[in-house]
C-alpha cells in the first residue's frame with residue numbers, strides 16, 4: 017500500500033489549502049447564519065413615515081415605490097433640500113428618498129443611485145437603506161435582455177417577509193433552520209469543487225508526471241494495483257473533506273437536525289462529492305498542467321456556484337443562466353437541498369442527474385486517457 | 392546472457408532513432424553505451440524496459456522475452472533515468488521509500504534497504520530535505536538512490552553524471568564500481584569518454600541509432616590505425632625537414648596544430664626513440680614533446696569522421 021500511503025501523505029501536505037478553504041467556508045456560514053436570523057427582524061416591524069421623490073418614473077422606480085409603500089406610511093414632500101431637512105428636523109418624516117432620472121442605468125451599472133435623507137437620531141430610519149439595497153440586489157439578479165423581472169423580485173421579497181412575520185411560532189424556527197441547512201449545504205458545493213480540484217487534482221499531477229510515471233511503469237508494481245491504490249487514496253481524501261462538512265453542520269446546529277431533512281442533506285452531499293471526484297478524474301485526464309488545474313479550481317468552483325444558485329438563489333437567476341447551469345451537477349445538488357422531502361421520489365430525479373454526470377465524467381476521462389495513450 | 396537485443400528498430404515518425412541496433416550484456420559486467428547527443432542511447436534503454444513500443448527486433452532479459460507485463464523480470468531491474476525523476480513534495484527518505492515500495496512490500500526489509508541506499512549515495516545528512524533544497528549533484532544522487540534501493544541485479548544508468556561537480560561525479564563513479572563489485576550487472580550510458588574508459592569493461596560506440604563497434608577499451612583502440620600520437624613543438628623548422636619527418640619508420644601522417652606538429656604513428660615500437668634520432672640528426676631544438684596513446688575519441692573520430700564531443 018505504498019502508493020496509497022504516499023498519495024494521502026502528499027495530499028495532507030496541502031494542509032494550507034485544506035485549512036484555507038475550511039476556514040473560508042466556516043466563517044462564511046457563521047456570518048450568514050447569524051445575520052439572517054437575528055439582526056433583520058428587529059428593524060423589520062417598524063413602520064416609518066417616508067417621502068419619495070421619483071424623478072425617474074420608470075418601471076423599476078415604480079416597483080421600488082410600491083415595495084416601500086407596502087412597508088411604510090407615505091408623506092408628501094417637495095424636491096427642495098431645505099424643505100426636506102426641515103421636514104426631517106421637525107420629525108414630520110423619518111426619511112426622504114430621491115430617485116434620480118437615470119435610476120435604471122445606475123442600477124444596472126451598480127452605481128450608487130438613490131439619495132436618502134434620514135433622521136440620524138432615529139436608529140430605525142437606517143433600515144430604509146437596507147430595504148432599498150435588498151430590493152435593488154434582487155432586481156439586479158433578475159436583469160436579463162434589458163429587462164427586470166419585477167414579479168420575481170416581489171415574490172422573493174414577500175417570501176422573506178413571510179418568514180419574518182411568523183415570528184413567534186415553531187414553524188418559523190423550522191424554516192429558519194431549514195434555510196440555514198440549505199444555505200450551508202449549498203455552499204459546500206463551492207468548497208468541494210475548489211478543494212477536490214486543488215488537492216486531489218494537484219496530487220494526481222505529481223503521480224502522473226511523465227518521469228515519475230515511467231519509474232512506476234518499469235517497476236514490478238502491477239498497473240492495476242497501482243491505480244486501485246490511487247483511487248482509494250482519492251476516495252479517502254474525499255471522504256475526509258465531506259465528513260468535515262457534515263460534522264461541521266452537526267457541531268453548529270446539531271440540536272436542530274431532528275427538525276430538518278438531515279438525511280437528505282447527507283445523502284445529497286455524498287452523491288455530489290462522488291460526482292465531483294469523477295469530475296476531478298476527468299480534469300486529470302484532460303490536462304496535466306498545474307497552472308491550468310489551479311486556475312480551474314478557482315474559476316470553476318466560483319462560476320458554477322454562481323450560476324447554479326449557491327450565491328444567489330435559483331429563483332432570481334435568468335432563464336439562460338439556469339439553462340447553462342443544467343450542464344453541471346451543482347444545479348441538481350442545489351435543487352435537492354431546496355426540496356422538501358416526503359418520499360425519495362421527490363429528489364430521485366436530481367440525485368439521478370448527479371450520478372449521470374458522474375458516469376459522463378468517467379467516460380470522458382477514459383476517452384481522453386485513451387486518446388493520450390495513442391499519441 | 393543478461394540482456395540480448397537483436398536488430399532493434401525504433402522510429403519516431405520519420406526519424407529513425409534506432410537502426411538495427413544490437414547489444415549483448417553478460418552477467419557481472421559494466422557495459423558502456425557511448426555516443427553523442429541524440430544517438431539513441433535513452434531510446435535503446437526505454438525499448439529494453441518496455442517503456443516504448445518498437446518497430447522491429449527482439450529483446451530478451453534474463454533469457455526471457457521482455458514485455459510490459461514481465462513483472463518477475465522487472466523486479467530484478469533498476470533504472471536511474473537521465474532526468475531527475477522524483478516527487479518535489481516528498482523528502483529524500485520519503486522518495487526513496489516510495490520507489491523502493493514499488494518493488495518491496497515487506498516493511499522492515501524496505502526500511503533497511505532505504506537506509507542502505509541513502510547511506511550508499513551519501514545523503515544521510517539530508518534525509519528530511521525536499522529535492523528543491525538539494526544541489527544539482529545531490530539531486531542526482533537521490534535519483535540514483537531511488538533507482539537502486541530495491542537491490543536490482545541489473546541496473547541501467549542513463550548519464551547519471553551530467554551537470555554534476557567533480558566531487559559528486561567521483562562519488563557516483565566509485566558507487567557504480569561498488570555496485571558492480573557486489574554483483575550487479577550494469578549498463579551505463581554516457582557521452583563522456585573518460586568515464587566510459589575508466590568504468591566500463593566493454594563499450595558499444597553508437598552513432599545515429601547504430602552500434603558502430605563494440606569491444607573492450609583495448610580492443611577498440613587497436614581497431615584503429617593510429618596507435619600513437621606525438622605532439623612536438625620546435626623553435627624553428629623548415630618545411631622540407633617536416634616533409635622528411637614522414638620518412639621516419641611507422642609515421643602515417645603529420646598535422647600542424649598551431650605552433651605544434653602532431654605526428655601520427657601506426658602500430659609499432661620505439662616510435663619516440665626514432666623521432667628523437669631524427670631530431671638529433673637534423674640538429675633541431677624542440678620546445679615540447681608529448682606522446683599520447685589513442686583515446687576513444689580517436690576511435691570515434693576515425694569511425695565517423697567527427698569528434699565525439701563538440
Ligand SMILES: Nc1ncnc2c1ncn2[C@@H]1O[C@H](COP(=O)(O)OP(=O)(O)OP(=O)(O)O)[C@@H](O)[C@H]1O
Pocket residue numbers: 403406408426427428429430431432433434435473550582
Ligand atoms: N518522444 C520523441 N519523439 C520524437 N523524437 C524523439 C523522441 N525521443 C527522442 N527522439 C529523437 O530520437 C533520437 C534519439 O534520442 P535519445 O534520447 O535516445 O538520444 P540519446 O542518445 O539518449 O541522447 P542524449 O545524450 O542527448 O540523452 C534523437 O534524435 C531525438 O531527437
Ligand SMILES: [Mg+2]
Pocket residue numbers: 432433434473549550
Ligand atoms: Mg539520453
